Amino acid sequence: MVVIGGEGALVLGGLAASAIAMTMPSAAPLVVQIAMAVAAMIAGAAWIALAGGLRHWRGVNETISSLLLVYIAIAVFNHLVEGLLRDPASLNKPSTPNIGDANMLGTIPGTDIHWGLAYGIIACVLAYILIYRTTFGFGMRVAGGNVKAARMVGLPVGRLVLVACGLAGASAGLAGMVEVAAVHGKANASLIVGYGYTGILVAFLARHNPLAIIPVAIQLGGIGASGGLLQRRLGLPDATVLVLQGLIFIAILTSEVLYGRLPWLKRRPA
Amino acid sequence: MTSAFKLSRRVLLQGSAALGATTLLAGLPFGSAQAKDIAVGFIYVGPRDDFGYNQAHAQGAAALKKLGGFKVLEEENVPETVAVEKTMESMINLDGAALVFPTSFGYYNPHMVKLAKKYDKVRFLHCGGLWSDKDPANAGSYFGYIDEAQYLSGIVAGYTSKTGKLGFIAAKPIPQVLRNINAFTLGARLANPNVTTQVIFTGDWSMPVKEAEATNGLINQGVDVVTCHVDSPKVIAETAEKRGIMVCGYHVDQSKLAPKGYLTGAEWNWEALYPKLAKSAQGGEKIPNLVRGGLKEGVVKTSAYGPLVEEKARKHADDIKAKLTAGSYVIFKGPIKDNKGGTVIAAGTDRGQTDIELEKMNYLVEGVLGAIA
Known part of the structure; x- marks a missing residue:
């Protein structure tokens, strides 16, 4: 099973987070932050669970439906940010009201990196434990690999699909909440910059291993960050970053094909 | 599972050589400048x-x-x-x-x-x-205040259009954009009171496919002059030229993209402002916190007229341009009605360029076909 609609869950997560913050102007920052995280995770989970439900009950391919749901999510997001949830003061860039400086997540002491990094690492470790160290995770892997085999051994495939999609959506939704609570302080079109799509590349390069996501994500982030210096020092166009990412992608694909077929790429006996 | 690869000395040496080369590369003085700059x-x-x-x-x-x-x-x-x-x-x-x-x-x-x-x-x-x-x-x-230049584009479009139907492709219904649509339409109706402007909102600043579709849709409805407020008017200008209609540019001069149908355009004049601001920083002068200006201050300008613009249109536009440059002309001068029939600027009220009310604009003037929400 491959779901690639994280972008939709991310923007709706960010929207839900800022919407819930609007309703609690006088609560303690920690309460607001927890409420934002929970709201974002519910919104993201519900969105991707839709794709899971479509797949289980209607037989719709979840890869395609989750991708198409991104466009709907962005349309819903724009509709609400430019309408119902708009801060009347945000004239030329429609946004939700600011969540307030006190409710921001801030940066990790001694660095200028915001707490999103910690959220990401913890999420990766938890996902690893869930997928590789629990019975539930084993069931998920079987159902994801071969539905027929999973049914044959009596696994509750429908529930596994829905829960897996829900967890994936919750993670993306949480990423949206972090963007709002650590960077922007409000939800607006700046949330729609393709982080969900970058996530697809990271997951692929990490070969779907949650622990490998940590170094791969940092590496891809580093390449992205190098784009500025490549432009300024070497006069290269911005697309250089895409070329570098593409080279990594091709290297992985090629090595996959050639692995074991070339004399120096033979697996050595243990 | 055991590791499939072992690090041999040769690989290690190759790796260090590559690393050394990278360091050397980084040490080269790319784009160095003189100390005083x-x-x-x-x-x-x-x-x-x-x-x-x-x-x-x-x-x-x-x-x-x-x-x-x-x-x-x-x-x-x-x-x-x-x-x-x-x-x-x-x-x-x-x-x-x-x-x-x-x-x-x-x-x-x-x-x-x-x-x-x-x-x-x-x-x-x-x-x-x-x-x-x-x-x-x-x-x-x-x-x-680029709406001044849009107003002039409107005058030219109003004179030149044969069908009396103009098209405006806009990103989002926000005050800045509405002000341009309204100024363009007011200008066009100054030239020909029966002109209408059909507006289409694409929803975002850079949507080339939707912008091309919108241009084609407008042309199919009989529109014969289009203009826009999106980040890149490129596909709009090219589509208009290909379909044989006229276009007014935005942001920069697009006459190269539409040599036949380009009428004029509303352009930024950052070439004039940026050297001024940078020199004032170099000289250590106090930073200007809020700089605004239109034609008078040289912050915006208009493109040269294209071949299809008649003498009458040039003369009228040049006349208004001279007044705007002198600072003696008001575009948003009451009475102005919105396209639902309500009065938005009362008779006798002049909303000059610096009027803060204009920055909250949330209506389309009479003559604009379309809705904000």
Whole structure:
């Protein structure tokens, strides 16, 4: 099973987070932050669970439906940010009201990196434990690999699909909440910059291993960050970053094909 | 599972050689400048050769480069996220930028404000006109009354259109954009009171496919002059030219894209403003916190008239242009009705360019076909 609609869950997560913050102007920052995280995770989970439900009950391919749901999510997001949830003061860039400086997540002491990094690492470790160290995770892997085999051994495939999609959506939704609570302080079109799509590349390069996501994500982030210096020092166009990412992608694909077929790429006996 | 690869000495040596080469490369003096030059950074939200918003800023940067005495740093395709904060910090810390121009509207808050507080010796000048006295003193914001140039485009379009149907392709129904649509329509109706402007909102700043579809849709409805307010008018100008209708440009001169049908256009004049602002920074003058201007101040300009513009249209447009340049003409002069029949500016009320009410514009004037929500 491959779901690639994280972008939709991310923007709706960010929207839900800022919407819930609007309703609690006088609560303690920690309460607001927890409420934002929970709201974002519910919104993201519900969105991707839709794709899971479509797949289980209607037989719709979840890869395609989750991708198409991104466009709907962005349309819903724009509709609400430019309408119902708009801060009347945000004239030329429609946004939700600011969540307030006190409710921001801030940066990790001694660095200028915001707490999103910690959220990401913890999420990766938890996902690893869930997928590789629990019975539930084993069931998920079987159902994801071969539905027929999973049914044959009596696994509750429908529930596994829905829960897996829900967890994936919750993670993306949480990423949206972090963007709002650590960077922007409000939800607006700046949330729609393709982080969900970058996530697809990271997951692929990490070969779907949650622990490998940590170094791969940092590496891809580093390449992205190098784009500025490549432009300024070497006069290269911005697309250089895409070329570098593409080279990594091709290297992985090629090595996959050639692995074991070339004399120096033979697996050595243990 | 055991490791499939073992690190041999040869591989290790090859690796170190590669590493050495990289270090050598990084040590080369790429783009070094003389010590006296002050470094000025420009940050664009899209590609700098987009025939639109970003190109207008890049032309301003190019004018500064030509002037000499400045080390110009540029970065394109920087999103309005934490990425722009990193870009500004990198320009300041690695390249010693003393003046930064983050040119996209969404760079201002929270990103630029945050950085301006952190680096209080660096000057930050933002395009969008948002500065208020609560913001840091080393920050500033500038913008142009480009609706004046749109008004002139409208006059030319009103005279030149044969069907009396104009088209306007706009990104979002926000005050800045509505003001352009309204000014364009008011200008057109000055030339021909029966003209209508059909507006289509695409929903975002850069949607080439939707923009092309909108242009084709408008042409199929009988529209024979289109203009726009999106980041890059390129596909609109090209589609209009291909279908044999006329087009008024926006942001920069697009006459090369539509040599036959290009009438005129509303352009930014950052080539004039940026050298001025950079020189004032170089001279250590006090930073201008809020700069605004139109034709009079030379912040905006119009494209040269295309071959299809008749003498009558040129004369009328030039006449109004002279008045706007002298500062003796008001575009939003009551009575003005919106397209639902209500009066939005009462008779006897003049809303001059600096009137703050115009910045909250939330209506389309009579003659515009379309709705905001």
